[in-house]
Amino acid sequence: MGRLFDFMLPDNKSPLTADSTDGLFHFINEVSLIFLVGITIALIYFAIKYKRKSEDDKTPVITHNNTLEITWSVIPLLIVMVVFGWGYSGWLNLKAVPNDAYEIQATGYKWNWNFNYENGAQTLNELHVPKGRPIKVVMQSRDVLHSFFIPDYRVKHDVVPGRYTYVWFQAEETGESVIFCTEYCGTSHSDMLAKVIVHEPDEFEQWLELNGGGIQGTPVEQGEQLVSLQGCQTCHSIDGSPKIGPTFKGIWEREQQLTDGSTVVVDENYIRESILYPGNKVVAGYQNVMSPYEGRLSDDEITNIIEYLKTIN
Amino acid sequence: MAITEAKKMTTLQVKRFKPSENPTNTFLTDEKGVWAWMTTVDHKKIGIMYLVAVAFFFALAGFLAIALRTELWTPAKTFIEADTYNQLFTLHGAMMVFFVLVPSIPAALGNFILPMQLGAKDVAFPRLNLASLYIYVAGAIFTFAALASGGFDTGWTFYTPYSSDSNAAGVIWVTLGVFILGFSSILTGTNFITTIHKLRAPGITWDRLPLNIWALYATSIIQVLATPVLAITILLLSFENIMDIGIFDPALGGDPVLFQHFFWFYSHPAVYIMIVPGFGIISEVISTFSKKTVFGYWAIALSSLAIAFIGFLVWGHHMFTSGQSAVATTVFSFLTFLVGIPTGIKIFNWIATLYRGSIDMKTPMLYVFIFLFLFSIGGFTGIMLGALSVDIHLHDTYYVVAHFHYVMMGGTLIALLAGLHYWWPKMTGKMYNEKLAQISAVLIFIGFNMTFLPQFIMGAQGMPRRYYNYIDQFTPFHQTSTIGSYILGVAFLIILYYLVKSLYSGEKAPSNPWNSRGLEWQSTSPPDFHNFDHTPVVINGPYDYHKPMEEFQLGLAVSHNGHDAEHASADVNKTEEKA
Numbered sequence: 001m002g003r004l005f006d007f008m009l010p011d012n013k014s015p016l017t018a019d020s021t022d023g024l025f026h027f028i029n030e031v032s033l034i035f036l037v038g039i040t041i042a043l044i045y046f047a048i049k050y051k052r053k054s055e056d057d058k059t060p061v062i063t064h065n066n067t068l069e070i071t072w073s074v075i076p077l078l079i080v081m082v083v084f085g086w087g088y089s090g091w092l093n094l095k096a097v098p099n100d101a102y103e104i105q106a107t108g109y110k111w112n113w114n115f116n117y118e119n120g121a122q123t124l125n126e127l128h129v130p131k132g133r134p135i136k137v138v139m140q141s142r143d144v145l146h147s148f149f150i151p152d153y154r155v156k157h158d159v160v161p162g163r164y165t166y167v168w169f170q171a172e173e174t175g176e177s178v179i180f181c182t183e184y185c186g187t188s189h190s191d192m193l194a195k196v197i198v199h200e201p202d203e204f205e206q207w208l209e210l211n212g213g214g215i216q217g218t219p220v221e222q223g224e225q226l227v228s229l230q231g232c233q234t235c236h237s238i239d240g241s242p243k244i245g246p247t248f249k250g251i252w253e254r255e256q257q258l259t260d261g262s263t264v265v266v267d268e269n270y271i272r273e274s275i276l277y278p279g280n281k282v283v284a285g286y287q288n289v290m291s292p293y294e295g296r297l298s299d300d301e302i303t304n305i306i307e308y309l310k311t312i313n
Numbered sequence: 314m315a316i317t318e319a320k321k322m323t324t325l326q327v328k329r330f331k332p333s334e335n336p337t338n339t340f341l342t343d344e345k346g347v348w349a350w351m352t353t354v355d356h357k358k359i360g361i362m363y364l365v366a367v368a369f370f371f372a373l374a375g376f377l378a379i380a381l382r383t384e385l386w387t388p389a390k391t392f393i394e395a396d397t398y399n400q401l402f403t404l405h406g407a408m409m410v411f412f413v414l415v416p417s418i419p420a421a422l423g424n425f426i427l428p429m430q431l432g433a434k435d436v437a438f439p440r441l442n443l444a445s446l447y448i449y450v451a452g453a454i455f456t457f458a459a460l461a462s463g464g465f466d467t468g469w470t471f472y473t474p475y476s477s478d479s480n481a482a483g484v485i486w487v488t489l490g491v492f493i494l495g496f497s498s499i500l501t502g503t504n505f506i507t508t509i510h511k512l513r514a515p516g517i518t519w520d521r522l523p524l525n526i527w528a529l530y531a532t533s534i535i536q537v538l539a540t541p542v543l544a545i546t547i548l549l550l551s552f553e554n555i556m557d558i559g560i561f562d563p564a565l566g567g568d569p570v571l572f573q574h575f576f577w578f579y580s581h582p583a584v585y586i587m588i589v590p591g592f593g594i595i596s597e598v599i600s601t602f603s604k605k606t607v608f609g610y611w612a613i614a615l616s617s618l619a620i621a622f623i624g625f626l627v628w629g630h631h632m633f634t635s636g637q638s639a640v641a642t643t644v645f646s647f648l649t650f651l652v653g654i655p656t657g658i659k660i661f662n663w664i665a666t667l668y669r670g671s672i673d674m675k676t677p678m679l680y681v682f683i684f685l686f687l688f689s690i691g692g693f694t695g696i697m698l699g700a701l702s703v704d705i706h707l708h709d710t711y712y713v714v715a716h717f718h719y720v721m722m723g724g725t726l727i728a729l730l731a732g733l734h735y736w737w738p739k740m741t742g743k744m745y746n747e748k749l750a751q752i753s754a755v756l757i758f759i760g761f762n763m764t765f766l767p768q769f770i771m772g773a774q775g776m777p778r779r780y781y782n783y784i785d786q787f788t789p790f791h792q793t794s795t796i797g798s799y800i801l802g803v804a805f806l807i808i809l810y811y812l813v814k815s816l817y818s819g820e821k822a823p824s825n826p827w828n829s830r831g832l833e834w835q836s837t838s839p840p841d842f843h844n845f846d847h848t849p850v851v852i853n854g855p856y857d858y859h860k861p862m863e864e865f866q867l868g869l870a871v872s873h874n875g876h877d878a879e880h881a882s883a884d885v886n887k888t889e890e891k892a
Contacts, residue, residue: 008773021702025773028700032693039664039689043682046667047674052604055828057671059605061859065665069612072661073654080650083700088643090702095639144475145569147634147709151775154706158635160570161474162563165636178784182709182777184468185475187395190780289478 005029013177013198014153014169016134020090021154028083094155097168101136104129108159109142109291111188112231113179119212122229125194127179130204134170143291147183150196158183171198186289187244188234223308226301235290238312245290246283252310257284271306325515326870327850329863332824336837339742343842354439357840359446360425361740364733366449367417374408375805377401382764382798385791388783395781399466402779406469407456407487411494414725415583416449418590419536420501422732423529425740427505429833429840430523432514432849437507445500448493455490459483468779470580471550473561473572481554492547495540498586502536505529514832515869516851523831523855524613528593531617535582535589535624543579546572570635577628585624587721589617591728592659595681598731599663600856601829602678603670607856609662616655623652630699634708642701649699656692660685675827676750680731683758687723691716694769709779712772715765723761730754730808737812738826742839743819749811756804763797828862831855835866 003026012018104127105116115123115137129135139148141159149156153169171177181192199207215225227233227248235244246256254266259282264270273280275297278290297305340357344350350358384391384398393401424442428435436442459465465483467476476484509522509530522530550572552558559565561572592613600607607613629637629645663685672678694716698704707713738744768776771790776783783791825834832855836845847868853860 008770010774021706024700025697025703025706028693028697028703032696036686036689036693039660040686042664043667043685046664046670047672047682050603050667050670050672052671052673057604059603059671059858060669061606061857062608062665062669063606064609064612068661068665069609069658073658076657077654080653080696080699083696084647084650087646087700087702087704091633091642091705094702094705144478145472149709149775149777151706154702156634156705156708160563160636162568163636178775180775180777184399184472184779186466187399189399190395190777190782193784 003030004033010151012152012154013173013175014150014155014171016170017094017168018152018154020086020093024083024086024090027086031079094168097136097166098134098170101134101168102130103136103138106137106139106148106159107142108139108146108148108181108192109231110144110186110289111181111192111234113148113181113192113194114229114231117208117212119208120214121208121211122214123211124229124231127194127196128204128207129171129196129198130201131171131174131198132201134168136166136168138164138166140164142296144185145183146181146185146192149180149182150177151180152177152196156182171196174198174200191234219304219307220311221308222301223304223306226297226305227308230297242285245286248309248312250313252312258282259284259286268306271309272302275302275305325850327867328870329866330835330845330847330849330868331866332835332837334824334837336839336841338841339837339839340842341742341839352443354435354443355842356424356428356435356439356442357740357844359442360421360423362446363416363424363449364421366446366453367413367421370408370412370453371417372805372809374405374413375802377405377408379798379802381405382795384781385783386795388785388788388791390782396466398781399779400464403466403468404460404464407491409721410469410583410587411491412449412453412456414587414721415494415498416501417587417725417729418594418732419505419529419532419586420445420449420497422594422729422736423505423590424501426732426736426833427526427529428508428512429739429836429844430526430831430855431508431512431517432832432845432851433508433512434843434845436504437511438504441500442504445497445504448497448500452490452492452494452497455493456487459486459490462486470576471572472576473550473553473567473569474563476550477554477562485551485554488547488550492544492551495544498536499540502533502540505533506537509533514849514851517832520610521851521854522614523593524596524607524610524617525590525593527614528589528591528596528617531621532586532589534618535586535621539579539582539586539625542575543583546575546579549575570632570637573632573635574628574637577631578625581628581631582621582624584717584720585620587725589620591684591725592617594728594732594735595659595663595684597829597831598677598681598735599666600858601735601827601831602673602675602681603667604673604828604858605666605670605856606854606858607662608665608668609658610854610856612658613662616658619655620652623648623655627652630704633701633704646699646701646704650696653692653696653699660689660692673827675734676745676747676754677731677735677827679751679754680727680734683754684724684727684731687719687727687758687761691719691723694719707772709777710772711768711776711778714778715768715772718765718768723765727757730757733812735827736833737815738822739833739836739838739840741816741819742822743815744822744826745815745819746811749807753804753807753811756800756807760797760800760802760804764794764801765797767791767793767797830858830860830862830865832865 005026107114113125115127139159141161146159148159155167155169157165157167177196179194215222237243237247238249240247240249251266255263257263276294277292279288282288381401384393462482465487549560553560559567561567561569627649629641630649633642767790771787776787822838824838850867853864
């Protein structure tokens with residue numbers, strides 16, 4: 001069943017969303033190739049056959065031909081109308097989520113994807129889904145525009161601050177597929193990757209069970225889980241190396257110089273302020289690119305994070 | 314007064330004016346010196362200054378492209394940081410669009426050629442013309458000010474809310490630069506529309522208008538109608554950034570998708586501002602080097618206007634994944650396919666023009682052939698992106714990057730090169746080295762396809778655009794593309810070399826080296842300060858190669874030359890239309 005342009009597309013791992021797209025992709029490519037070959041042959045043939053022989057060459061006066069004009073207007077028009085209808089129906093299918101779809105909440109922010117499940121399970125940059133079941137991902141953004149793109153499933157939608165958007169798909173084989181952010185969002189836009197991990201249905205239930213119930217343990221343990229789920233380490237290392245933001249290593253009671261020249265000693269209040277309003281006191285040598293966490297973490301969660309940060313030395 | 318004179322003119326006395334092959338007085342010998350150039354109102358000098366400015370920005374933005382491609386040689390860091398990379402691609406895009414593509418053909422070549430093809434002494438508002446050049450320079454200064462104040466990394470599209478969050482000073486400076494630049498574009502458009510309506514030489518009726526003029530006419534209409542929307546959008550963006558008025562930023566209660574609507578309402582028609590003038594050049598060159606009447610004159614002329622019109626109604630096809638309403642998405646997709654039809658009509662008519670022609674593969678014609686091939690690919694891939702379901706997969710990937718480079722570079726820039734080589738002898742009075750020109754054209758063809766064909770493949774496989782790092786599987790495509798860009802760079806250096814060399818040691822150009830029937834060729838090379846030292850009279854279509862050359866060299870027997878005669882020729886014009 002190989003088609004000429006198969007090499008251009010990634011594997012189709014969600015036939016319910018990808019089949020129509022792929023069919024149309026191949027159709028347009030093949031028709032275009034026929035036209036392009038025709039045009040190219042005509043160009044080369046005319047260039048050789050009607051090559052100028054002398055400066056006095058006489059050419060016939062052919063001003064126009066209405067039959068030809070109508071032919072090469074109407075035939076392409078009919079073809080593009082087919083393309084329109086085909087693309088439209090495929091797109092309607094991408095918009096129409098099956099009723100029994102399993103819902104997962106996704107949040108995009110600079111520069112991570114956070115996924116939340118019905119039983120409180122949370123993951124960072126890993127979307128776990130069961131095989132053979134339609135999945136609806138409901139998405140929101142905390143800061144700027146992002147776009148959620150899974151090439152293997154041929155689905156994509158912008159993630160817009162202030163509104164919910166969604167995609168759906170149904171993975172038909174276990175394994176992994178890459179998720180890209182495709183709306184430019186700053187420094188680490190190209191690192192805002194995640195992956196879909198497709199499980200057998202019972203395996204998925206086990207995984208969900210295991211990770212459900214939310215965050216537990218001592219305050220330090222909870223803080224550590226929060227830091228990892230929020231993806232703080234995308235920008236803040238714990239080994240002392242500078243990344244987009246200052247390192248967490250030895251942060252507690254460190255004296256920090258700020259961009260305005262003043263200094264501050266890192267204590268509970270500074271950490272709290274920097275999480276809620278990152279732009280207020282920016283460490284010298286860094287730019288503020290962090291999304292504010294105001295209204296997104298509870299006071300208890302912030303306290304737990306502070307407890308965890310105290311332990312990184 | 315005018316009427317009595319008009320009646321006399323119905324028995325107009327014309328005689329043949331054969332252009333001198335050894336002109337002593339040309340626009341280059343008149344008004345010499347830096348100050349004279351800076352204050353000139355001569356459309357030819359202004360056109361040349363535009364050409365130099367556009368070439369400067371093209372070199373700069375092209376150099377950035379080479380730097381970007383070099384960085385993409387490896388999946389991780391090659392030699393610059395992510396933030397630098399993000400600034401460079403933004404600058405590359407913004408400069409190529411606003412400083413190169415938009416003004417390239419109309420303001421540079423159009424300024425030089427349009428009055429000559431109309432047999433006019435200048436554009437209708439020569440001082441406005443000079444003002445537009447200075448406004449362009451002011452826009453450029455603002456852009457450099459943006460760089461000095463920390464740069465900007467928003468992408469050339471300035472999408473909110475990212476553009477409100479990132480380095481505000483840089484974004485404000487550059488958007489104001491673009492705002493100012495817009496006025497330059499509007500003034501050029503206004504000038505051209507008026508000139509085409511009012512300053513046509515006796516006998517140039519609307520059905521004898523060169524197709525280049527039709528194309529510039531359609532372009533000017535878009536420039537005048539669409540650019541103000543960009544200006545308003547940028548003002549709103551600045552209000553938001555400076556005064557925190559919530560328009561586009563959801564944090565202030567605004568709507569980011571609204572910005573995209575506003576932005577593309579200008580920026581999609583702007584695509585036609587860039588490409589339609591290229592269509593004009595193709596029509597001129599293909600007719601001259603086939604020595605043949607253009608096939609389907611009206612089909613080509615009116616399809617330019619159709620594109621200009623429908624082009625206003627398709628902006629939403631940039632937003633299929635954005636969250637705009639489903640009805641809007643459907644309608645925009647439908648209309649997008651309609652705009653493809655007039656474009657297809659043009660291509661078929663050009664190919665039909667070649668049929669039974671006398672085809673001379675000189676450099677400009679070689680570029681036309683390259684254009685027809687590359688632009689066709691650009692068109693077909695545009696159909697692909699117009700198809701709703703497929704666009705969902707391809708949107709914001711390298712497929713889109715490849716598509717618009719095939720249209721903008723394979724289309725507009727190749728057409729510009731065709732026009733530049735075609736009119737170079739007229740503009741400078743010198744011939745360039747034909748052999749080097751042919752070699753570089755072939756190199757451009759090879760380099761271009763090597764750069765951008767792999768981008769279609771990796772884009773369809775999922776490679777997103779504006780990526781500093783990428784996953785390993787795309788490495789071979791990126792490396793092929795990078796090598797292609799180096800070939801392109803070399804080809805452009807060769808072009809720069811032989812064009813500059815021709816100015817110093819090029820063979821002297823005859824007045825009409827290609828034996829064209831176009832009116833602009835019936836002047837000396839380079840042209841007289843007033844373009845013609847007579848008032849040209851036109852009795853044939855611009856592509857009537859079956860008629861003898863003498864009939865294309867007519868002018869009023871009684872000289873109306875001199876500054877006062879402008880009124881006289883305007884009257885003559887009216888009578889011709891009434892008679």
